[in-house]
Amino acid sequence: MESAAFVRTEMAAARPPPSMDMGPVGWMRQNLFSSWLNSILTILALLGIFFALVSAAPWLIQSSWTATSLNGCREAIAEAYGEGTHGACWAVIRERYLQMFYGFYPRDSYWRPNLALVMLFVALAPVLFTSLPRRMLWFSAVYPFLGLWLLWGGSFWIVISILFGFFVGYAVLTILMRMFGQLAGVVGGALAAVLYWVILTGTVADLLHAVIPLGIEPVESARFGGFMLSTTIGVTGIACSLPIGILLALGRKSDLLIVKSICVGFIEFVRGVPLITLLFVASTLLNIFMPPGTNFDLILRVVIMVTLFSSAYIAEVVRGGLASLPRGQYEAADALGLDYWKSMRLVVLPQALKVSIPGIVSTFIGLFKDTTLVSIIGLLDPLGLANAIRADANWNGIVWELYVFIAALFFVFCFAMSRYSMYLERKLQTGHN
Amino acid sequence: MEAEAVTSKEASSDSIAVQITGMNKWYGSFQVLIDINLTVYEGERIVICGPSGSGKSTLIRCINRLEEHQEGTIIVEGTELSSDLKNIDLIRSEVGMCFQHFNLFPHLSILDNCTLAPIWVRKTPRKEAEETAMYFLEKVKIPEQALKYPGQLSGGQQQRVAIARSLCMKPRIMLFDEPTSALDPEMIKEVLDTMIELAEEGMTMLCVTHEMGFARQVANRVIFMDEGQIVEQNEPEPFFGNPQNDRTKLFLSQILGH
Numbered sequence: 012m013e014s015a016a017f018v019r020t021e022m023a024a025a026r027p028p029p030s031m032d033m034g035p036v037g038w039m040r041q042n043l044f045s046s047w048l049n050s051i052l053t054i055l056a057l058l059g060i061f062f063a064l065v066s067a068a069p070w071l072i073q074s075s076w077t078a079t080s081l082n083g084c085r086e087a088i089a090e091a092y093g094e095g096t097h098g099a100c101w102a103v104i105r106e107r108y109l110q111m112f113y114g115f116y117p118r119d120s121y122w123r124p125n126l127a128l129v130m131l132f133v134a135l136a137p138v139l140f141t142s143l144p145r146r147m148l149w150f151s152a153v154y155p156f157l158g159l160w161l162l163w164g165g166s167f168w169i170v171i172s173i174l175f176g177f178f179v180g181y182a183v184l185t186i187l188m189r190m191f192g193q194l195a196g197v198v199g200g201a202l203a204a205v206l207y208w209v210i211l212t213g214t215v216a217d218l219l220h221a222v223i224p225l226g227i228e229p230v231e232s233a234r235f236g237g238f239m240l241s242t243t244i245g246v247t248g249i250a251c252s253l254p255i256g257i258l259l260a261l262g263r264k265s266d267l268l269i270v271k272s273i274c275v276g277f278i279e280f281v282r283g284v285p286l287i288t289l290l291f292v293a294s295t296l297l298n299i300f301m302p303p304g305t306n307f308d309l310i311l312r313v314v315i316m317v318t319l320f321s322s323a324y325i326a327e328v329v330r331g332g333l334a335s336l337p338r339g340q341y342e343a344a345d346a347l348g349l350d351y352w353k354s355m356r357l358v359v360l361p362q363a364l365k366v367s368i369p370g371i372v373s374t375f376i377g378l379f380k381d382t383t384l385v386s387i388i389g390l391l392d393p394l395g396l397a398n399a400i401r402a403d404a405n406w407n408g409i410v411w412e413l414y415v416f417i418a419a420l421f422f423v424f425c426f427a428m429s430r431y432s433m434y435l436e437r438k439l440q441t442g443h444n
Numbered sequence: 445m446e447a448e449a450v451t452s453k454e455a456s457s458d459s460i461a462v463q464i465t466g467m468n469k470w471y472g473s474f475q476v477l478i479d480i481n482l483t484v485y486e487g488e489r490i491v492i493c494g495p496s497g498s499g500k501s502t503l504i505r506c507i508n509r510l511e512e513h514q515e516g517t518i519i520v521e522g523t524e525l526s527s528d529l530k531n532i533d534l535i536r537s538e539v540g541m542c543f544q545h546f547n548l549f550p551h552l553s554i555l556d557n558c559t560l561a562p563i564w565v566r567k568t569p570r571k572e573a574e575e576t577a578m579y580f581l582e583k584v585k586i587p588e589q590a591l592k593y594p595g596q597l598s599g600g601q602q603q604r605v606a607i608a609r610s611l612c613m614k615p616r617i618m619l620f621d622e623p624t625s626a627l628d629p630e631m632i633k634e635v636l637d638t639m640i641e642l643a644e645e646g647m648t649m650l651c652v653t654h655e656m657g658f659a660r661q662v663a664n665r666v667i668f669m670d671e672g673q674i675v676e677q678n679e680p681e682p683f684f685g686n687p688q689n690d691r692t693k694l695f696l697s698q699i700l701g702h
Contacts, residue, residue, distance in 0.1 A: 342510050343547035347561035347613065348537030350529070357560060361551050441550055441593035 073098035076105055080405035103406050104416050107396075111416070114236015114391050120164075120228065124239045127161040130154060131246065139431065155250070162235075162243060166226035168219040172212045180204025232310045236391035238420060244310065244392075245379040245424075248317040252378070253371070255318065256325025257364075261355060263330055274326070281323035286381055289316040294388040313385055321378040328370035332363035365439045372432035376425045393417045459486045460519075461617050461648045462507055467516030469502065476502050478672045480516070486616075489649045491659040491680075494669035495695060500652045503669065504619045507650070508539045521616055537565050540610030544622040546602040548594035554581070554605050555590040558612045566613065573612070580608040584638050600631025604638050611642075618642065620651040654699060660684060668692045 030037075043053045073096055075087040084100035092098060104111070113121060134154035137147035156170045184200025191199075220226065235243070262274030281289075293312040301307055336359060344354035364371070386395030397413040400406050462484040469477040476499045484490060492500045505511040506518060509525055509532050518525040520535045549557050558577035562568040568576070581587045584604035586597075594602055603623055610618060620639065624632045636658050643649055643662040653659070659666050660680045667677040668689070676689045684700075687693045 337545075337547075339543055339545050339547035340549065343541075343543065343549070345510060346508055346536060346539075346541040346543075347609070348533050348565045349561060350533055353564050357564060358549055362549075365551065439551070441595055 070097055070099055074101050075099075076101050078102040079106065081407065081409050099412050099415075100409060101412060103400065103409055103412055107400055108416075110400075111237045111393055111396055113239050114396065115234040116236070116239065117228070117230060117234065120230065123161045123164070123227070123230075127158045128242070130158060130161075134158075155247075161227075162239075163230055163232075164227045165229040166216055166220040166224075168216040168225060169212070171219070172216040173208065175215070176204050176207045176212065179207045232308050235310060237393055237396055240310070240385070240390060240392050241379070241382045242424075244314050244317055244382045244385065247314045248321055248378050248382075249375050251314075251318040252322040252325050252374075255322035257329055257360065259322060259326035260329035260333060263326065264333055278323045278326050281319055282327070286317070286320050286384055287387060289320055290384060290388050292316065309388075309390070313388070313390065317378060317382065320381075321374055324374045324377075325371060328367045328374060329363060331370065332365075332367035333359065335366050336362055365436075368432050368436055368439075372428055376428055379424060379428075380421060393420070460484070461486045461488070461521060462650075463517075463519045464507075465517050467506065467513050467518060469499075469506065469511065469513045469515075476672050477506070477513070480674060482667070482674065484617075484648065484650065486648055487646045488664045489643045489647075489662050490651070490665050490667060491663040492650065492652045492667045492669060493654060493656075493659070493695070494675075498669040499672040500669045501621050504621060504650050504652055507617075507619060508536050508541055510541075533565075537561070537613055538615055539617045539619060540613060540615035541619040542603065542606050542610060542621065542623045544625050546594070546599070546606045546626075548602055548606055548609070550594050553591050553593055554586075554597070557594065557605060558609045561609075562612050577608070577612050580611045581605070583611075583641075584608045585634075598631060599627045600634045603627065603631075603635045607635075607638055607642070617648045617650070620649065620653065622652050622654070624653065624655060656684070656700060668695065670695070 044050045073088060073092045075084040075091075075098065078084040078087050078100065079102065081100060081103075084098075084102055088096055088098040088100075109118075109121075113124060116124065131154070133147075134151040137143045137145065138151055153174070156173055160167065160170045180200045180203050183203035184196045186196075187199040188196030259274050259278055262270045263278065265271050265274070290313060293316040294309060297307065297312055340358060340362065341354065344358040349357065383392055383394045386392050386398070389395070391399065394417065397417060400413060401409060460483055462482070464480050464482040467477060467480040468475065480503060482503075492503065494500050502511055506513050506525075507520060513525075521538050523531050523535055525531065525535060548554075549560070552560065555574060555577055558581065559568075559570065559573040562573040562576065563570055566573075578587055578590065581590055584607055586601055586604055586608075589597060589601060589605070594605065597605065607618075607623075623639070624635050627635060632655070636655060639649070639651070639658065640662055651658075651663075663680050665677055666680050666683040668675050668683075668687075668691070670691045676683070676687065676692045678688075683692075684696065687696055
């Protein structure tokens with residue numbers, strides 16, 4: 012019988028793993044052919060991909076890029092590839108891509124949305140990537156006004172006048188805070204700014220414009236369309252719904268009964284109603300409540316509705332993140348003497364938002380795709396334009412090409428968002444918890 | 445029911461750090477703390493022990509108002525705890541606390557954990573706050589970990605960081621809520637050594653702990669709680685050598701018995 016006693020006299024050295032588990036062969040053994048079932052699934056999947064490619068490729072490649080009508084396409088394809096060949100008619104994209112991008116925006120002003128888009132990326136960069144210089148954030152803060160002014164045009168003094176509203180609010184805030192304390196300052200400052208914007212912005216801008224005319228040709232909302240419209244609604248909705256959603260989530264977890272009830276009521280109501288309904292309210296009903304003669308821009312109304320809609324979803328996603336934090340985190344922040352807003356901003360939200368990133372980005376992607384619903388209330392987003400193009404006698408009967416194009420462009424945007432969220436999750440990974 | 449707190453001979457002066465008078469607290473209809481009277485003098489080291497559910501954690505959590513008491517008064521460093529948020533924040537910045545589960549902020553580096561409160565509550569300039577943080581991290585013997593994240597540290601190291609984080613606020617009182625209960629046995633010593641060092645420098649400390657060796661070595665006073673009440677308090681020697689109350693005797697025999 013073996014003795015139970017054992018003493019290791021020298022420590023064994025570590026060896027490299029068996030070669031079967033390394034390199035591409037090892038990778039395939041582990042991931043594709045690890046068991047019978049896995050091997051069969053691998054082969055079936057490969058066959059599926061193969062057949063999909065084989066059946067789609069000819070249609071994609073045996074296509075016409077030059078015709079001016081659907082019939083022209085068919086003839087060109089029959090001529091080039093033989094009678095009875097089915098091929099894509101990309102000519103429609105070639106002819107109408109500008110419309111798909113810009114809608115009916117004046118042709119000589121295309122530089123404005125283009126510049127706005129380039130500036131959008133510059134403004135987003137420091138927000139998305141923390142390694143960039145923090146001073147760039149100043150540009151990000153001004154961009155919303157600059158970008159919207161570029162798109163809609165008009166007097167540049169409107170931008171200055173709106174920005175001036177922040178100074179008015181800030182000035183009132185500091186004065187009131189010194190005299191009556193923090194709460195009065197915040198309320199008074201906000202009130203002063205809003206009053207200024209509602210009553211005085213236009214007048215101030217007009218006065219300044221009369222002295223020094225400075226501006227670009229205004230473009231009315233009816234001429235907006237295509238991906239420019241989708242991006243405008245989507246980006247504005249995304250940018251506004253995140254802060255509103257976070258505030259709603261905090262409100263829902265608040266101890267203050269009134270705040271809590273308002274937030275819960277808002278979230279449950281908005282989530283319980285289809286977006287289409289809200290859009291119809293925006294396009295028709297709101298006019299009834301407005302004083303006659305007010306011209307409240309349709310795109311603005313749609314943006315507000317889309318923002319409210321997705322902020323309710325964001326609120327619930329963020330609430331999930333808040334609930335995932337252990338109570339100890341709140342207690343530690345309290346014990347260090349941080350007040351409510353500081354502990355939320357510095358301790359709770361960074362962690363809760365990190366947990367919520369996948370959900371938040373899903374909501375954003377959903378919002379961006381939901382912007383196509385505005386075609387139902389008559390705005391000419393890519394889908395609305397597709398319908399218009401199909402109604403054209405030249406292109407009557409075309410289906411796939413337009414929607415493939417639209418789908419591909421939406422996919423690029425949404426996939427980029429998804430990849431960014433994965434990058435962010437990796438970057439914020441600290442330790443192994 | 446118990447007499448006025450035993451005054452410690454070792455207390456550096458007779459100025460009062462914490463005074464609790466006639467305090468009662470309920471969770472719903474269940475009373476967790478019953479008629480607590482306790483005076484803690486500056487520089488005193490007090491160990492609170494007792495069976496689980498005896499209200500010892502709740503008691504020290506009332507001192508920085510992580511729990512709210514319903515009756516009686518708590519005066520910390522001359523400021524009374526009431527629902528006035530300003531007083532609460534003031535007291536919390538004077539009272540440091542270490543938790544059983546460390547509660548470090550996992551999204552911040554060790555250094556940022558230590559500088560967060562000084563920068564945002566005390567408005568210390570960042571450079572100065574970082575110097576202070578490194579000073580205390582050296583004191584708890586982990587300056588080399590400053591740029592790591594809490595998730596990369598062992599439990600004992602995390603608890604020492606938690607102590608350093610509290611010390612960075614230069615608190616006048618430190619509360620310890622079972623600081624070693626979640627630690628592996630080989631890490632308990634490093635945390636206790638840090639606490640002992642702190643005690644030797646004259647910090648006012650209230651520790652909820654089951655480490656009776658620590659209590660014997662550093663405490664001026666040991667308080668035994670059961671069923672929400674202070675049952676017995678005394679200096680360590682008589683407390684362990686000659687406990688008076690039957691519950692104390694039973695408790696001590698159970699935890700010292702093996």
